[in-house]
Amino acid sequence: MKARYQYRFYPTDQQRQSLAQLFGCVRVVWNDALFFCKQSEKLPGYNKLSAMLTAAKKTEDRKWLSEVSSVPLQQSLRNLDIAYRNFFNSRNGKRKGSKMGAPRFKKKSNQQSAEFTKAAFSVKDGVVYLAKIGNLKPILSRELPCEPSSCTVIKDCANRYFLSFVVEVEPIQVDAKNQSIGIDLGIKTFAVMSNGQKAQSPDYSKQDRKIRKLQRKLAKQQKDSKRRNRIRIKIAKLHNQIADTRKDFLHKLSTKVVSENQTIILEDLNVSGMVKNRKLARVISLQGWREFRVLCEAKSEKLSRTFHTINRWEPTSQICSDCGFKWGKLDLSIRSVLCLNCGTEQDRDENAAKNIEMVGMGHRHDLKRTLSDCKTTFVAGCCEPSRITDLEGR
Incomplete structure (x- = not known):
């Protein structure tokens, strides 16, 4: 290769x-x-x-x-x-x-x-x-x-x-510590692993604020002027700082993930569709989800690993990873869910990462639920605890 x-x-x-x-x-x-x-x-x-x-x-x-x-x-x-x-x-x-x-x-x-x-x-x-x-x-x-x-x-x-x-270069043969891992990518927390580990992305807000300020200044300058060219180079240097910081973080994270796991499973995100949301477009673009996927795929080939992506329509955040009970769509502000079928409190991102791993390895979501004796209704009664336990991460 x-x-x-x-x-x-x-x-x-x-x-x-x-x-x-x-x-x-x-x-x-x-x-x-x-x-x-x-x-x-x-x-x-x-x-x-x-x-x-x-x-x-x-x-x-x-x-x-x-x-x-x-x-x-x-x-x-x-x-x-x-x-x-x-x-x-x-x-x-x-x-x-x-x-x-x-x-x-x-x-x-x-x-x-x-x-x-x-x-x-x-x-x-x-x-x-x-x-x-x-x-x-x-x-x-x-x-x-x-x-x-x-x-x-x-x-x-x-x-x-x-x-x-x-x-x-020739592929390298290195023994993996774990058999497989599922990764759920996000904004606040860049990556949540199915083994419970989390990776926080660097803070790009300081450079991003400077870029936005200089871009407003650039729009007022005369075209082809020396002052406009100086501001353009300043903006380019700030963009390079963000790109270099992001590249360093993604390389280190992808190397760690690929070297420790035999099978790496990610979700096929529709990034081009997600950036159409003008409120989240800038934040999503700064994360580098696509670049992380490309790095994982290339390093998996280099280290003789298996790389999979699952369908973007899989309801990974709507199903309990322990019993397979489907609780339906959740608002993004809901970060923790109490399953009424098995009584397990699930972290939203960690639960999605576990489901990504199960789907990628060929297991069914409802594998454990078929063996469960507990019966659950879709609507909670007045004496039942709410399945939503944590709002806004509090």
């Missing part, structure tokens, strides 16, 4: 200028090819786009494209061809997942990248050589497991530089 290793580096002034020229050439080649594709009746393939690039280098307007390495320019055309293929396959139903949009033009203010293949870069003694750029010294936080097949140099919106390598 393939894995990506990313390292940060700090270029010199000369290298910074060379990288800016490279990013600009890659962006121009992509935009020119995309404009030609939009004007053509039939989509041109990579071979025709490559011939156009060769011809453009001989013209007066585009002769400066020869000053940078040709490999990233050719890779930009390959990426455009792949993007169009994915777009058409997604539209025709040949590609799984959500519908993809058509390729768009690249902007100078967005993240910049250039991809080098084996012929245009080399790694030796912690120094990376890029064609027509020179030697770069990334901060190697960990060694590369093998020779990389490609190298991508990246400049993000906050003017940080990274080197990203694609390497081939």
